[in-house]
Amino acid sequence: MIHHIKGTLTEVNPAYVVIETAGGVGYLVRVSLNTFSQIKDQKQVCLLTHFVVKEDGQILYGFADEAERTLFRLLISVNGIGPNTACVILSSLTVQDLVDAIAGQDVRTIQAVKGIGAKTAQRVVIELKDKVAKASFEVSDNFSTNHNNNRIEALSALTALGFAKNPAEKVLDKIIKEQGNGLSVEALVKTALKLL
Numbered sequence: 076m077i078h079h080i081k082g083t084l085t086e087v088n089p090a091y092v093v094i095e096t097a098g099g100v101g102y103l104v105r106v107s108l109n110t111f112s113q114i115k116d117q118k119q120v121c122l123l124t125h126f127v128v129k130e131d132g133q134i135l136y137g138f139a140d141e142a143e144r145t146l147f148r149l150l151i152s153v154n155g156i157g158p159n160t161a162c163v164i165l166s167s168l169t170v171q172d173l174v175d176a177i178a179g180q181d182v183r184t185i186q187a188v189k190g191i192g193a194k195t196a197q198r199v200v201i202e203l204k205d206k207v208a209k210a211s212f213e214v215s216d217n218f219s220t221n222h223n224n225n226r227i228e229a230l231s232a233l234t235a236l237g238f239a240k241n242p243a244e245k246v247l248d249k250i251i252k253e254q255g256n257g258l259s260v261e262a263l264v265k266t267a268l269k270l271l
Contacts, residue, residue, distance in 0.1 A: 077124050081224070082095050082102075082120070083119060083120075084114065091104060092106055092120075103135070104122060104135045104137035105137065106138075106162075108165075108167075122138060123139075124137050125144060141244065146207075149210070163188060167188040172184070177203050177204055185199050225260045226263070230243055232260070232264050233271070243271065247267055250266050
């Protein structure tokens, strides 16, 4: 499993990007329009990933934040929704709009996405409303590569110390929201330890 990919953006397209890593390998990564809009002007990026292996190929999907990747994984768990359809849904609706639609059982909003029929939209609501309620979907408004990397590393450190992932994520997001995204990994972890 490939958790994330970090490197230089060498090609940017609304449907995919190419990221060249330190070893000189360029990875084609499919992205949603939401992720594209967050990273299009950056040189160095770190995208969280989901790797899909099929009979006819291997595809790497990239996400600007954990909330989008979690929602993508929930969507592909629904019968009738594959990775490409999940990517279309996440391109048509923001993470927050989709979470609100599922939680509020708003089938019409989901059905408004191109290629999603009434039955599929109903399945999304029925199968995911409880899972969405349990998951954490706080999306950062101030995305930056440094913030993303530091947050990922701080979260990894906190979970390695035995803290549960969801509470740790919430605390880190709160710290970043209050103190900005310029904090080092060490500062994030120290501050989080006081609040957990």
